[in-house]
C-alpha cells in the first residue's frame with residue numbers, strides 16, 4: 001500500500017490565538033500526537049515541503065489584499081469580529097498553502113498521490129480580497145489554480161465537507177467550468193450561503209454544486225450523499241486531481257456545528273474519495289484541514305479520515 005503523505009503545518013508559536021478563541025493550536029494537538037502512534041505511522045510518510053513565491057497567492061487574491069496581509073500592523077488585529085491576525089499569521093497561512101502546493105506537486109510527480117495537510121489557519125472562507133471566518137489565504141483555491149497553471153491540466157475538482165459553506169472558494173470559481181466545486185455543509189449556518197440554487201454563473205453554470213444538510217444529519221445520510229451524489233459528480237467531471245477542504249466541524253461534539261457525524265462517517269468519505277480518485281485521476285486526492293474545533297473529535301475524525309484515504 002502506498003503511504004499517505006502528511007505535512008503538519010502548525011506550531012503553537014505561529015498565529016497564536018487570542019485567549020478563549022476556538023481557532024487555536026490546541027484544537028489540533030490531540031490529532032498530531034495520535035498520528036505519532038505506530039498504527040498511523042504505518043500509513044503515512046512525511047511529505048517533503050518547499051517554499052513558493054508569494055506571487056502565486058495573487059493568482060486568486062488581489063495583490064493589494066496580499067500586500068495588506070503581508071504588512072499587517074501590530075499584534076492581534078482583527079479583520080472582523082472572529083478573524084484575527086498577529087505578526088506571524090501570514091507566515092502560518094503561507095506554510096499551509098506551500099505544504100498544499102508541495103502535496104499537489106508530489107501527486108503529479110513522484111508521489112505520494114494522496115496527502116493530508118494538517119494545520120491552521122483554515123482558508124475556505126477567504127475571498128479575493130477579504131479575510132473572513134478565521135481564514136486569511138484560501139489555500140485550496142491557490143492550489144487549484146496552481147494545478148491548472150503548473151501542470152497544464154484541464155480540470156480540478158474541490159470537495160468541501162466542512163460544516164460551514166466555503167463561500168470564498170465558491171466565489172473564486174463561480175464562473176469557471178474547469179474547477180468543479182462540490183460542498184456539503186449544514187444549512188442554515190454561517191456564512192449563510194450554499195443553497196442548492198447556487199450552481200455557478202455564465203460558463204461556470206453547473207460547476208458549483210451545493211448539498212445543504214439539515215441540523216442533526218448523521219453518518220448514514222452523509223455517507224449516502226458521498227456515494228450517490230458526490231462520487232458520481234466527480235466521475236462525470238473526470239478531474240485530473242481531487243482537492244479536499246477537509247473540515248471536521250460536522251462532528252457531533254463540535255461546538256460550532258449542529259451535525260451528528262462521527263469518525264465512521266469521515267472514514268467512509270475518505271474511502272469513497274480514494275476509490276473515486278483511483279478510477280478518475282490516478283488516485284490523486286490531496287486534502288487540507290479546514291475547520292474542527294473540539295480537540296478530541298478532531299483526533300477521532302482525522303485519524304479515521306486518514307485511514308479511509310489509506311483504504312482502511
Ligand SMILES: [Zn+2]
Pocket residue numbers: 162163164247249290291292
Ligand atoms: Zn467550518
